[in-house]
Amino acid sequence: MLWLNTLLYWIVIRERYFSVNRLDSQTDQFLMNKSNQNSISEALLRISLTIQRMSASTDVVDVLAVCFLELQKICERIHVMAIHQVVDQAEDLIETYHVGASGTITSPQVRKARHMSRLWRTREINYMPDVQADCPEDELVYLQSKFDGARIGSMLDVPFSSGVISAHSRDPNAFNNDDVEMLKQVAEVFSVGLTRVKDLETIDKRVEELDRFEERYSLAVTAGKTGVWDHDLSTDMIFVDGILWAMIGQDRPSCTVSMDEWTSNAYADDYPKLVDAAQDHFAGCAEDYEVEFRMLHSDGTLRWFLGVARRCEMTMARPFDLSERIPTFLTSNRWRRRSSGHGGILRIV
Secondary structure (H helix, E strand, C coil): CHHHHHHHHHHHHHHHHHHHHHHHHHHHHHHHHHHHHHHHHHHHHHHHHHHHCCCCHHHHHHHHHHHHHHHHHHCCCCCEEEEEEEEECCCCEEEEEEECCCCCECCCEEEECHHHHHHHHHCCCEEECCHHHHCCHHHHHHHHHCCCCCCCCEEEEEEECCEEEEEEECCCCCCCHHHHHHHHHHHHHHHHHHHHHHHHHHHHHHHHHHHHHHHHHHHHHHHCCEEEEEEECCCCEEEECHHHHHHCCCCCCCEEEEHHHHHCCECHHHHHHHHHHHHHHHHCCCCCEEEEEEEECCCCCEEEEEEEECEECCCCCCCCCHHHHHHHCCCCCEEECCCCEEEEEEEEC
């Protein structure tokens, strides 16, 4: 009977011992998972901050460098990586960024890659645990050449919303399911950076086009002796470009001045016909505003000008007293009635 009690006591003690060990093991696993998730969250935050600091399309290299650095902090088994963005789904065109073991980033390459395009379309995860044994020799040589000949023992391709992210390790059997989710989260954040790249490239292109347009415009108006201005009827202020100031002998840059200051340069005898032409235009008697008149040059001479204008109705209109406004302008080619305004061109004749 004594031996039976002893046996039961020993079983109880043993069960409690293993229960405590299981609890400790579960607690350690929970804390480890919590720590890993915190590390991933911090990494994503640092990548997002780098994206927010992007001011040019070339800054995507900095974002990719941060992605690689953060991935290596979380998973030391990642030695090289690549991000493939789908450029043209129909043509299977992929734009790829490669990051070498030393952190060297190659210029993006656009190429036809049916395999990567298929992975992206099907959302299929591709894991090759032993690349050296399973990958055909010619493909292995090509793959390693993209990373300066670095040995690749295993690779993991994970699709995300706009492409595929690839992680490579020198060691075989290097990755697990947790790595899949981590790569996917990092890739999704990086895809925001790729979108920002396209936006910045569009902005750069628009700025370049605008610069070319302004250069052509400046050459045209200078050769044609044409100046442009824009009058806001709500404030009675007028923008006058530098070319127009030069036409009347004043060395001034493009600027906004009061209408009284600008009209003080008009020849007094021609002022009434400026007013009459404006009244006819506002009343609908003339579709365009066009009038010849004289302005005073700084050297004391009179210069003939042709003023051409057309009114343009816009939103946010409010009533205004035309009789009070008409005497305050000369000519115009664009009259805005947002709070009411007009602009125009003057040409020496």
